[in-house]
Amino acid sequence: MKEDTMRGAVGRLCFRNKTILAPMVRVGTLPMRLLALDYGADLVYCEELIDMKMLQCRRVVNEVLDTVDFVAPDERVVFRTCQQEKERVVFQMGGMGAALLSDPDKIEAILSTLVRGVSKPVTCKIRILSSLADTLSLARRIEKTGVAAIAVHGRRKEERPQHPVHCDVIRAVSEALTIPVISNGGSLDCVKTHADITAFCTATGTSSVMLARAAMWNPSIFRQEGALPLEQVMEQYLQYAVRYENHASNTKYCLCQMLRDRLESPLGRQLHAAQTCTEICDVFGQGQFCRETQARMEARRSATQSRSQDPDDLCDDTDVIKMAIKFDRRDYTPQITPKMFLLEWSRREKLAQPLYHTVQRPLDRFFCSTVTVAGLKYRSSVWDKSKKLAEQAAAIVCLRSLGLPEGRLGEQESGLVKKRRREEEGECNGGNDPADATRET
CATH class of the missing domain: 3.20.20.70 (Aldolase class I)
Incomplete structure (x- = not known):
């Protein structure tokens, strides 16, 4: 330290x-x-x-x-x-x-x-x-x-x-x-x-x-009455971590510190293999609590976003599939983004490449992006400070709606994005996300 x-x-x-x-x-x-x-x-x-x-x-x-x-x-x-x-x-x-x-x-x-x-x-x-x-x-x-x-x-x-x-x-x-x-x-x-x-x-x-x-x-x-069993302490800690959306890596770190010399136990090995908040909670029998809490928070987030959105923002959007999604790079595997997954899936299905339409809200200069794939539109209801992050969120909405992998930590290898292709396209685009080369309006 x-x-x-x-x-x-x-x-x-x-x-x-x-x-x-x-x-x-x-x-x-x-x-x-x-x-x-x-x-x-x-x-x-x-x-x-x-x-x-x-x-x-x-x-x-x-x-x-x-x-x-x-x-x-x-x-x-x-x-x-x-x-x-x-x-x-x-x-x-x-x-x-x-x-x-x-x-x-x-x-x-x-x-x-x-x-x-x-x-x-x-x-x-x-x-x-x-x-x-x-x-x-x-x-x-x-x-x-x-x-x-x-x-x-x-x-x-x-x-x-x-x-x-x-x-x-x-x-x-x-x-x-x-x-x-x-x-x-x-x-x-x-x-x-x-x-x-x-x-x-x-x-x-x-x-x-x-x-x-x-x-x-x-x-x-x-506790003046004496310390509690560690398993009980870890369960109570997890409930706070879920309730306040603590990042999975920090949650895992804290639990590993509590386990200390038990890291090589069956419980410790399961914790080591877990990557997401839900997976960590499953290890300690808190998976159902985690899913219910996350669903409740997502519903609350959607309601909050709908109240805060300006009336004149994106009024004509009845044909858009929407979710309250925010892209956090730390939740995804290195060098792979949801936009890359969506681009590769579109190519494999012989569809036109995804079309992103991004607008900026004058009030706070935040962005919201809509992606069109196979004639359908997808958008996150969460406005983002960055144009690129807003596009990634739109891609996630599309991928989740279609039941496709998006590159999150813990997902099984899908084969959609090949390492060689990533490297080749990264070189062609100056090392940037290949999916950023997709068309915009």
């Missing part, structure tokens, strides 16, 4: 006798945070995010999921939150690495700017330095910036999780400062059960404990 040197945090920061879940990179997504809160965590951390990435995002109220999303230009959801974690989520900003540890002037400048510029409390997290004197000096400079608390990972930047955590250094920092100090780094050798959280606080002389790996391995560690 790469440690950042400075993390800005916003949220309800009440540290005395509080435990905090601080999941590692890729783990702090909404489903895991909500699960930890259910089990007794007082505050939860989001994934570590770079400030420039957030500046590029737009804030979107997601009526389908009842969430607030911050969406990147490529349509990837960078941060998602909901009412359930309001005032209990800590937002992390960082610089991916420990370089700032050697530049205390910059640390002080950044934190001072944050404290002046935001209305929420600001905290930061550091690793210990090579000497106790240097660590205390840095901690005192950070305290003077006005931060609400400081978290101390009790390892030096070159030390890894297998190295013992330096509880004595964390205690020295806690005794030297007047602001709350949060101890971190005890997941492997200090915190195994809920009772160990208090013991770690005592050993470090701190007011709070921040957990990453221990909470990731079994979030029910926060």
Whole structure:
């Protein structure tokens, strides 16, 4: 795990006798945070995010999921939150690495700017330095910036999780400062059960404990009554993952972390083979729940899209087959797109190549594409920021309507798109999607 040197945090920061879940990179997504809160965590951390990435995002109220999303230009959801974690989520900003540890002037400048510029409390997290004197000096400079608390990972930047955590250094920092100090780094050798959280606080002389790996391995560690069986925890996690449309790769990663030394078990091998959200849920007996939830969300999404569509947009569309579809490149096999599948199928059936008609909505400059195949028209009711993505969505609607493969991860090889043909056509089109060469109006 790469440690950042400075993390800005916003949220309800009440540290005395509080435990905090601080999941590692890729783990702090909404489903895991909500699960930890259910089990007794007082505050939860989001994934570590770079400030420039957030500046590029737009804030979107997601009526389908009842969430607030911050969406990147490529349509990837960078941060998602909901009412359930309001005032209990800590937002992390960082610089991916420990370089700032050697530049205390910059640390002080950044934190001072944050404290002046935001209305929420600001905290930061550091690793210990090579000497106790240097660590205390840095901690005192950070305290003077006005931060609400400081978290101390009790390892030096070159030390890894297998190295013992330096509880004595964390205690020295806690005794030297007047602001709350949060101890971190005890997941492997200090915190195994809920009772160990208090013991770690005592050993470090701190007011709070921040957990990453221990909470990731079994979030029910926060239960005062004791941890729950892992199978029950994973099922509850999956239900949140489905409910909030967590990406399948992240869901699989989190479940693999929970299984740990059981990855080679029959259950672990089934999880390893699963690719889609539905397949993952099937492994844990949650397939029916997944399908019912997805169907309910699709219906809600269709209703939301129909309400938001401008009355003058595409009025004459009674002859168009429509679905609420959005193309996400991460769900498809490398170098193959739905447009390529549709093009190859049309050639095999000796049909005219697909004809795409794409329009842009003046209100928000989003696109919607209609593809005509064999005299029938197909369109996604979901408007998209990119013209190419809108065309891919239209191709998916057509393929699904015809019961054809579209190149999703986990699909059996259809033989429609041959590797050599992809390479040859890619060269002819400058390396772009061959299907982008199809005619447009």
